[in-house]
Amino acid sequence: MAIGSTRGKRRLGRHIRPILDRSGLKVDEVVKASRVSRPTIVRMLSGDALARWPTLAMVLDVIGATPEEKTRALQLWEVADVDPYAIGHARDLPSGYKRFRMDELEAVRERSLDPALITGLLQTAGYAEAVSRATSRRIIGEGWDEHAAAERSERQRLLSRDKPLEFHAVIDESALRRLVGGVEVMRDQLDHLIAMAELPNVTIQVLPFDRGAYEAQAGGLHLLDFAEVDEPIAAYVEALTGTAPVEDEDAEVLAAVWDDAARLALTAQESVSLIKAVRDTLGDP
The missing domain is CATH 3.30.870 (Endonuclease; Chain A)
Structure with a gap:
């Protein structure tokens, strides 16, 4: 699971949440259909972690994201996939x-x-x-x-x-x-x-x-x-x-x-x- 930009992960989670709500599926149902672990999906929705794109794309397919929603999700994912160690001394902070x-x-x-x-x-x-x-x-x-x-x-x-x-x-x-x-x-x-x-x-x-x-x-x-x-x-x-x-x-x-x-x-x-x-x-x- 990628580290990613903190704010970017939160924005991506806020984008995915209404799509999940619209689908009517429970998280456990998405886990079963996508074969993505429950902790990964929960942390992705909360903005605590950034899944790799193939994993995210699979979840988006299961919850019925439109092509436009998937395109926007990719844009947000690319922004979120920022290395925090670009910050000097990040490992020590x-x-x-x-x-x-x-x-x-x-x-x-x-x-x-x-x-x-x-x-x-x-x-x-x-x-x-x-x-x-x-x-x-x-x-x-x-x-x-x-x-x-x-x-x-x-x-x-x-x-x-x-x-x-x-x-x-x-x-x-x-x-x-x-x-x-x-x-x-x-x-x-x-x-x-x-x-x-x-x-x-x-x-x-x-x-x-x-x-x-x-x-x-x-x-x-x-x-x-x-x-x-x-x-x-x-x-x-x-x-x-x-x-x-x-x-x-x-x-x-x-x-x-x-x-x-x-x-x-x-x-x-x-x-x-x-x-x-x-x-x-x-x-x-």
């Missing part, structure tokens, strides 16, 4: 974060909300290494420190590719003032934020202390939008145990949380002014 990275590669827009740290797409190498050193080895594994900066650098190429990712970050003021890695690392990090804010595809808003509490103070979140109009947003939260996907209605709840935080935050121009003010408190190198 925790599963939840790897799924997030694969979805992020295909996204056209990302919104993030970070209550404690500078978000990964805006981190300097020094900051990324310092965050890695502070993260449990049980989450990221031994020896990740030496890969953290390279992984962040590769990921940040999304902001400068031919069709750059549109990125809108809402960052808590505490992330600006927390001395991750020490004074020198934070000076470089804040200078980097100021420079990134000048990019046309990057928006940075800061939630200042005087705006009080907000719903996502317990952890960060990421929302990914895709080019297809029928594709739902992909939502992820940062938990103590790592990056975790959030499905269905809960993803829409997180989108509302992000919208509320963005409304509370300073404007982009005001945010850069605050970043510069915090940077000035750290003095010159």
